[in-house]
Amino acid sequence: MPAFPPDRTWDVMGAAAESLGWTHSSIPFALNSVPRDGRPACVMCAQNVGQACPVDSKNGTHNTFIPRALKAGAHLLARSQAVRIEHDGKGSATAVRLVVDTAEGPIERTVRATQVVVAAGAIETPRLLLASALGNDWVGRNHHAHGIGSVVDLTGPSPKEYAGPGHSVATSDWLHRDGLAWGGGIITDLPSFYPGQKAPMHRAAGIGLGAAHKRWMRETPPPLGLLAMTQETPHVSARVSLDPRVVDRHGMPAARLAGRPSDATISTVDFMVDRAHEWLSATGANNILANPFYGQAAGAEHSAGTARLGDDPGNSACDSRGKLWGSANVWVADASLHPTNGGVNPALTVMANAMRVAQFVAGRQ
DSSP, X not given: OOOOOOOHHHHHXXXXXXXXXXXXXOOOOSBOXXXXXXXXXXXXXXXXXXXXOTTSOBOOGGGTHHHHHHHTTOOOOOSEEEEEEEEOSSSOEEEEEEEEEETTEEEEEEEEOSOEEXXXXXXXXXXXXXXXXXXXXXXXXXXXXXXXXXXXXXSSOOOOOSOSSSOOOEEOTXXXXXXXXXXXXXXXXXXXXXXXXXXXXXXXXXXXXXHHHHHHHHHSOXXXXXXXXXXXXXXXXXXXXXXXXXXXXTSOEEEEEEOOOOHHHHHHHHHHHHHHHHHHHTTTOOSEEEEEEXXXXXXXXXXXXXXXXXXXXXXXXXXXXXXXXXXSSEEEOSGGGOSOOTTSOOHHHHHHHHHHHHHHHTTOO
16 A cells, blocks of 8 residues: 655654755555555544554454454454463473353363464463463563654644654664664654643643643644664563462463563663654754653563574574474464564564464465
8 A cells, every 4th residue: 555645744854854864764554545455544533553443444453364364264262361271291282271251250161273373472472381381491581572762842843733644754774774773773753642641741841830831732733753663682581471479360370571671772772862862953953852761571562572483492482483392283473483573663574474474384384
């Protein structure tokens, strides 16, 4: 589908990038920019980031892969939780034990299987594998997402509007550039701040409370800001493990998250925040608030790495095809496989690699 058309933010940030000698581009979205597959184009409502789409133009598994799978004969069991993968003690899975919520209360079901694919995300995937006593010592380790840094111009003129789809322009000039900053990352404009996000910024902007605050909220556009998404270098201390005491309502051990960002991640975030500051300054901004965030040990929407693939069970949890080391028929097919996320949103990589793993599961490669 074609990219979304340029807007005022594109014009301002594009001119600033060109003044620095940087390249810039539009941003790929999981949105219909034109009608597609019986669903309409985006109506530019500014709710794309973090919100459900009111017209169903936003693409997700709920309106793409799952309907296709059901049409092909798959069965979807809702209101259910996998609590254990049953196996023979030598790594070969025989069944998956489920707890299903019904009107009469939860019931257990066991589904026998010749192949088991775990795709529950980078926190729940290792939780299930660990609770099932499957995999090697690398299961749960190297949890990472992205280092993040933002800069915001609090008082200058802003081209931002309360319109979608959210981000407008990006540069990837600092992604794996000349070996700088441990992989670097991308920089993109921040989506328009919702009123509840803008309101607390008044103090940093030098705006008082009362009438002055109301006038600032009512009469000024959302502040212009940039987001640097950086490669988070994995660290073995950042991990998902099983809590020794806390269990959920089905008796399954809860996930416990711990860890710290690596020194490489910290230096990468600092480097990329400086580049974002440089880009925003090129627009004429002079009251810039910087906010680095060095790691995602507590988990985030880009969580990855906790069952990473590799060629050696001495430093990975799965082989290069996504099959769990030590198992004949347990596979992983989500962001848990990522050795790193790189410095970009990992969604397309997750989908592409899941389809690649599916070929091995089906015996087609």
